[in-house]
Amino acid sequence: MELRHLKYFLAVAEELNFTKAAEKLFISQPPLSRQIIELEEEIQAKLFIRNNKKVALTEAGKYFEKEVRELFQNLERISVKTKKIAQNVSGEFRIAYISSIYSAVISKLIKHLKEQFPYVNFKLFEVSTTKQIDALEQGKIELGIIRSPIKSPKIKSQLWFQDGFSVVYNKSLIQINSEKEISNLKDETFVFFNKDYAPHYHEVLLELCAFYGFTPKVVHEANNINSIVQLVKNGLGISIVPSNIATNNQDSEIGFIELKKVNLFTDVSLITSKEDDSEITKSAVAFLLNFKK
Numbered sequence: 001m002e003l004r005h006l007k008y009f010l011a012v013a014e015e016l017n018f019t020k021a022a023e024k025l026f027i028s029q030p031p032l033s034r035q036i037i038e039l040e041e042e043i044q045a046k047l048f049i050r051n052n053k054k055v056a057l058t059e060a061g062k063y064f065e066k067e068v069r070e071l072f073q074n075l076e077r078i079s080v081k082t083k084k085i086a087q088n089v090s091g092e093f094r095i096a097y098i099s100s101i102y103s104a105v106i107s108k109l110i111k112h113l114k115e116q117f118p119y120v121n122f123k124l125f126e127v128s129t130t131k132q133i134d135a136l137e138q139g140k141i142e143l144g145i146i147r148s149p150i151k152s153p154k155i156k157s158q159l160w161f162q163d164g165f166s167v168v169y170n171k172s173l174i175q176i177n178s179e180k181e182i183s184n185l186k187d188e189t190f191v192f193f194n195k196d197y198a199p200h201y202h203e204v205l206l207e208l209c210a211f212y213g214f215t216p217k218v219v220h221e222a223n224n225i226n227s228i229v230q231l232v233k234n235g236l237g238i239s240i241v242p243s244n245i246a247t248n249n250q251d252s253e254i255g256f257i258e259l260k261k262v263n264l265f266t267d268v269s270l271i272t273s274k275e276d277d278s279e280i281t282k283s284a285v286a287f288l289l290n291f292k293k
Contacts, residue, residue, distance in 0.1 A: 092121040097145040148267035164243040186214035189237035
């Protein structure tokens, strides 16, 4: 039995007319009839009832049609998946991440993946959470690192870690020693994320300030966490940043005070397409989940 036998059978089953089926297959009717007879002889079952007026499927033929259609659907699925796997092994893999993720983690991830998949071209993009979600839904990236929440039926989200918040300030301009003094910052100029760029994060920052009894005077906005820290260092204000930034920043000119009383956290999540089952994606996610943050 060959695939052509099955294709010919499906054509006749669909048309229930040997002449029309032959035309659809671009062959003449006699060879088509012979192929169907060969198929019936091989499986030892009559698939069609033939008479001068019509062609109809037997009960065995109806069952065979159902199974053969599923077989071809599986073959198509297998072909598509095989192509995707082949592309991943020698193609490109695109990773997007938010600016507040420590760059050393990303570097170690790429090194890990390069060792496993040396022929893959890995591309990195520093992109906001909202843009990452759009890009993943459109198939423009394979892996995203975002700050939750996320609502998309097409995306699988896994919590990587929960991050707290810390006030960042210029040590030579601001005198503050503990969290108890945070409310004294009410008259200071703040540097925040742009509301349109990171709406959820912007709301969290306002909520944090409200907890300590004031509304921040936001004078400067930026779309990059490193830009925010640099503006603070340059004396243009203070800010509130994720605590992992404080943990990984060694600049002696700026100080950090972790906000522990508020008990407010942000979820940092790994996002992938629900349809993505590639080995590269699995390896990348597993590495990050096991990484000591």
